Amino acid sequence: MATPRIVVVGGGAGGLELATRLGRKLGKRKQAEIVLVDRNRTHIWKPLLHEVATGVLDSGLDEVSYQGHSRAHGYRYQSGTLSALDRDARTLTMAAIFDDDGNVVLPARSLSYDYLVLAVGSVSNDFGTPGVADHCHFLDSQQQAEAFRQAMLNTFLRYSDPQRHADSRLSVGIVGAGATGVELAAELFDASEMLHNYGFTALESGKLDVHLIEAAPRVLPALPERFGKTVQRELEKLGVNIHVDTRVTLADEKGFMTADDQRIATDLNVWAAGIRAPAFLSELGLATERNHQIKVQPTLQSLDDERIFALGDCAACPQPSGKNVPPRAQAAHQQANLLYRNLRAALNDQPLKAFVFRDRGSLISLAHFDAVGSLMRGASARSLFIEGRLAKLFYTSLYRMHQFAIHGALKTAMTIVVDGLNRFLKPRMKLH
Secondary structure, eight states: OOOOEEEEEOOSHHHHHHHHHHIIIIITTTSSEEEEEESSSEEOOGGGHHHHHHTSSOHHHHOEEHHHHHHHHTOEEEEOOEEEEETTTTEEEEOOEEOTTSOEEEOOEEEEOSEEEEOOOOEEOOTTOTTHHHHOBOOSSHHHHHHHHHHHHHHHHTTOOTTTTTTOOEEEEEEOOSHHHHHHHHHHHHHHHHHHHTTSOSOOGGGEEEEEEOSSSSSSTTSOHHHHHHHHHHHHHHTOEEEOSOOEEEEETTEEEETTSOEEEOSEEEEOSOEEOOGGGGGSSSOBOTTOOEEBOTTSBBSSOTTEEEOGGGEEOBOTTSSBOOOOHHHHHHHHHHHHHHHHHHHTTOOOOOOOOOOOEEEEEETBTEEEEEEEOTTSSOEEEEETHHHHHHHHHHHHHHHHHHHOHHHHHHHHHHHHHHHHHSOSSOOO
C-alpha cells in the first residue's frame, strides 16, 4: 500500500505547527509523507511583524529556515506558490520560480496529494481605495515589514542634522486601529527614541507625530469596549493622534484625504485596515466567501471536497453562534491542533470532529512601555482584565508557546537563554 501524502500549503503559524506535529508523529514513522509548501524560505511569527518593521526585532535572529526545520521534524519542504488545483487528479501546480534577473530557477511543477491543507493566511484589504497600493506600506509578510523598516530608517536619517532640523517634526500615518495598527503606533515611539539615543537622527520621540486612523467609532473595534478604551488612553499618553469615525478616501505622496475632505499630512504611510484571504483561492474551483475565504464544514473540510481542508485566516469556518471563526492567531493554533487529530482520524477511516473556537482572551503589546489584555476564565464568558508587566508577561508567553509547538521544550528553553544574552550583546534595535 502506497504511503499517503499530506500536503500543507502555507507555512504560517497554523500551517507550520500542523506540518511539524504531523511530521513528528507520522513522517518520522513513515506512516505518511508530509510536505510543506511555501513561497518563502523562512518563517517568522506574523504577530511579530510590527516589531520587525520598527527594527525592535531582528528577523535574522528569530526566523526559522523551513529547509533546516523540516529535516529535524520529519516533513519535506517545497519552495513554491500554489497556482492551480486539479481535484480529480489530486494534484496541485506550483508556479515557476525566477531570480532577480528574470531567469527560471525552478520551472512550474505539479505535486500529488492524498489530503491537502490550505493555510495561506490573509493579506491586507485596501477596499479599492485610490493611491493606497502606490503610497502605503503593508505588513503582511517579512519582506514588507523589512521594506517599511528601511523606509523608516531613511525617513529618520533625513533629519540627522541637529542644527538644520532642531524644529522639524516627522509624521507617520497608520490606517487601521486593529491590533497591528495599535501595536505599530506604540513601537514607533520606542524606535524613534532609540534612533535618537544611537545618534541616528536628531529627532527626539517628542518630535514624532503618529496618526492612527480608524473608520469605526473606536480603536480595536473587534474587541470589548473596555479593552479599546484602555488601549486608547495609553496610546494618547504616548502622544498618538487618534482619528476615529474617519474614513480614508485617498492616499498620495503627501498623506491621506478623508471622507469629510480633511487632509492628514504624513511622511510615511502604513495600511493596516481590514484583511482578506488571497484572491487566488477563488480561482481554485472551491466555494469561497466574497473575501476569498474558503467555505469549510465545522470539520475544516472544504464544502466541495472532503480531502481538502483549510485553516486559519483563509478559512470561513461556521460556529454554533452563526458567525464564522474570527481571524486570530489563537484560532489558527486551535484549528491546527484539531486538524492534526482529524487528519490522523481520516487516515484510519474514523469520524472527524467539529471545530469549536474557544476564546482565550486578547493581548495587545504597547512596545516596552506597557501591555493590555483580557484572559477568559475557562468556559465562562467572564474575563480577567490585566495590564502592565503581568499583561506583558502573558503576551511574551504567546510567542514562547508557538516556539514550543514548532521546536519542542529543549530548543525553546535554549532560545530563551540566547535571547536574554542578545539583549546585552547587541543593540536594542536593528540599525542597518
